[in-house]
Amino acid sequence: MMGLLHDMRDKFALLPIFLLVCLSACSGRMDAAKNSSMLSPTPQTTPLAKIALKPDAELEKQIADIARDAKGKVGVTSVLLETGDTAGLNANQHYPMQSVYKLPISMAVTDQIDRGRHNLDEKITVMKTDFVRKGQRSPLRDENPNGGEFTIRELMRLALVESDGTASDVLLRILGGPLEAQAYLTKIGIHDIKIVSYEREIGGTDWDIQYKNWATPTAAVELLRILYERQKSEPTSNSQPTNSEPNGQTHARLLLQFMADSMPGARRLKGLLPPGTPIAHKTGTSGARNNIESATNDIGIITLPNGNHIVIAVLVSDSPANEKTREGVIAKIAKAVWDRWAN
Numbered sequence: 001m002m003g004l005l006h007d008m009r010d011k012f013a014l015l016p017i018f019l020l021v022c023l024s025a026c027s028g029r030m031d032a033a034k035n036s037s038m039l040s041p042t043p044q045t046t047p048l049a050k051i052a053l054k055p056d057a058e059l060e061k062q063i064a065d066i067a068r069d070a071k072g073k074v075g076v077t078s079v080l081l082e083t084g085d086t087a088g089l090n091a092n093q094h095y096p097m098q099s100v101y102k103l104p105i106s107m108a109v110t111d112q113i114d115r116g117r118h119n120l121d122e123k124i125t126v127m128k129t130d131f132v133r134k135g136q137r138s139p140l141r142d143e144n145p146n147g148g149e150f151t152i153r154e155l156m157r158l159a160l161v162e163s164d165g166t167a168s169d170v171l172l173r174i175l176g177g178p179l180e181a182q183a184y185l186t187k188i189g190i191h192d193i194k195i196v197s198y199e200r201e202i203g204g205t206d207w208d209i210q211y212k213n214w215a216t217p218t219a220a221v222e223l224l225r226i227l228y229e230r231q232k233s234e235p236t237s238n239s240q241p242t243n244s245e246p247n248g249q250t251h252a253r254l255l256l257q258f259m260a261d262s263m264p265g266a267r268r269l270k271g272l273l274p275p276g277t278p279i280a281h282k283t284g285t286s287g288a289r290n291n292i293e294s295a296t297n298d299i300g301i302i303t304l305p306n307g308n309h310i311v312i313a314v315l316v317s318d319s320p321a322n323e324k325t326r327e328g329v330i331a332k333i334a335k336a337v338w339d340r341w342a343n
Helices: 002-031 057-070 098-114 139-143 152-161 165-175 178-187 207-212 217-232 252-260 323-341
Strands: 073-080 085-089 123-126 148-151 279-285 292-303 309-319
Touching: 057 073, 057 085, 057 323, 073 217, 073 323, 085 323, 098 152, 098 165, 098 178, 098 217, 098 252, 098 279, 098 292, 123 165, 139 165, 148 152, 152 165, 152 252, 165 178, 207 292, 217 252, 217 292, 217 309, 252 279, 252 292, 292 323, 309 323
Parallel strands: none
Antiparallel strands: 073 085, 073 309, 123 148, 279 292, 292 309
16 A cells, blocks of 8 residues: 555656646747747637527428429428528538538638638648649639648638649648638538548549538528628627638638639529629539439529528539529529518
8 A cells, every 4th residue: 555655646746747748849840830829729618599480381492393393302491590480402412512611611711810820911831733634613723723822711712713633632731621720610510521532533433422522402591691690799899800800700701702703603593683682602513314404403592682681502413404504593492582571
């Protein structure tokens, strides 16, 4: 017994030394942080309060009738934020995202910016090994065949405005990879969006890998709602966000502006809406195999004339219909929702 007591005494005597070593190591790592600044700890994020939803059975029937034209799998979630009116179809099923996943990746990077790990004007080297494959959309690759340096701001613009696959992959790389993107989604309370691969891996020899990057329409709408709520608390006078705003609410307005400027998808959500309707959106499009298109997607936030907002996700998967029909289904669903809730 006395030997045991002596051993315990010796161990406790070493405890202050152990703690001192740990503190010194931690201090060294902090001193080595970029720009000699301390990283903010990962914030404890509380998911948004749930909205009391009021399903619209008549609108849901109309959506289902429109969706039949796709002759595939169609998922829809739409919510009028200010009232909780909602309508959907297959809203909790899994759909391949394709380029829709550029939005959660960009949101995850801005979260790291808010915590001091990066800044918008930080220059990132883009190498040939970052390039997505030929056939995948990438103005960055096409205009810079040898690579180059780009700011994080520019990479985000390319990813969200031009749906550039290379830019998105570089954002995912500096983020720390798919696991970091998934950790961010978990932190903000999103559990039904999965990011498991880089875009350059999608559509290669493993056709099915695109189905592993999936979302439910309901989760996509919740992601949009989080982005919308964050931008409401941002200062409207600051068109160029800094890193000084708290709680991850600094860059939502910038991302929404990029989404409003998005070039692809003119015939999807916005296709049948009144000209000039404000909409911030992100599309996703796959290739085809055996004349079956894996994904034709669009998610977005539509501002109504009365100032209310529709958040909507329409995801079309495994459809043999032609592009005009698939995009027409998305446009008709958005118009039906608009007509129902615009007044």
